[in-house]
Amino acid sequence: MAQTGYQLAEGAAERYERINVPTMSGPAAERILEHINIGATDRVLDLACGTGIMTRLITKKYEKTGGVTGLDFNDGMLKMARSLSPKADFSIEWCQGDICDLAFGDGQYELVLCNHGLQFIPDKAAGFSEIIRVLVPGGRLAFKCLECRAGLKCRHCRFPTSPHQ
Numbered sequence: 001m002a003q004t005g006y007q008l009a010e011g012a013a014e015r016y017e018r019i020n021v022p023t024m025s026g027p028a029a030e031r032i033l034e035h036i037n038i039g040a041t042d043r044v045l046d047l048a049c050g051t052g053i054m055t056r057l058i059t060k061k062y063e064k065t066g067g068v069t070g071l072d073f074n075d076g077m078l079k080m081a082r083s084l085s086p087k088a089d090f091s092i093e094w095c096q097g098d099i100c101d102l103a104f105g106d107g108q109y110e111l112v113l114c115n116h117g118l119q120f121i122p123d124k125a126a127g128f129s130e131i132i133r134v135l136v137p138g139g140r141l142a143f144k145c146l147e148c149r150a151g152l153k154c155r156h157c158r159f160p161t162s163p164h165q
Contacts, residue, residue: 013076017051017084028144029054029115033061036142040064042110045134047071047099048117052081059088066110067091073098100126107136114143 016025038044038058042065046054049070058068067090072078078094085092097103099114100123112131121127131141 013051013074013080016077017080021051021053025050025115026053026057029057032113032115032142032144033057036111036113036140038062038065038111041066043108044068045071045104045109045112047112047114047131048073048120049081049094050077050115050117052084052094054113054115055081055092056084056086059086059092063089065090067093069093069095069104069109071095071097071099071102100130102130102134104134106133107139108134110136110139112139112141114141116144116146118143119145 032054038061044058044065044067046052046058046068049055049072052070055068055070058065068088070078070081070093072081072094073096075096078096082094085094095103099117099121112135118124118127135141
């Protein structure tokens with residue numbers, strides 16, 4: 001397990017929601033959602049979910065999904081995400097965990113989303129291995145990372161039907 005042990009200071013999640021979500025994380029999540037389609041039965045994993053902005057936007061854009069699971073390493077972010085969790089006609093779960101050691105079964109999700117979280121993974125190979133493991137064959141990954149030269153980039157990947165192809 002590649003956990004960093006890093007937890008945010010008291011009040012950081014509230015500041016993140018108040019300052020970062022309207023100016024950066026919210027617009028970035030909207031941009032990711034412009035590039036993907038979530039089917040009525042698609043199970044979605046929102047990695048590094050923070051205060052839950054991606055999940056909140058999904059509930060505004062889609063009436064039905066196969067459910068959304070938000071995962072974050074930080075207790076404070078998850079507490080804020082739970083407090084802001086919208087009502088939806090699909091299940092929403094909030095879990096604490098490490099992207100490098102996901103506590104989910106193989107092939108559990110059709111779509112994995114990550115908004116500004118991948119750059120913080122301490123072991124990129126382990127993190128991407130776990131993402132591929134929890135995706136169904138042919139599953140999709142959409143993510144956004146900061147890039148100094150060109151600003152914000154969005155990537156959407158479709159994985160082969162078998163991780164060995």
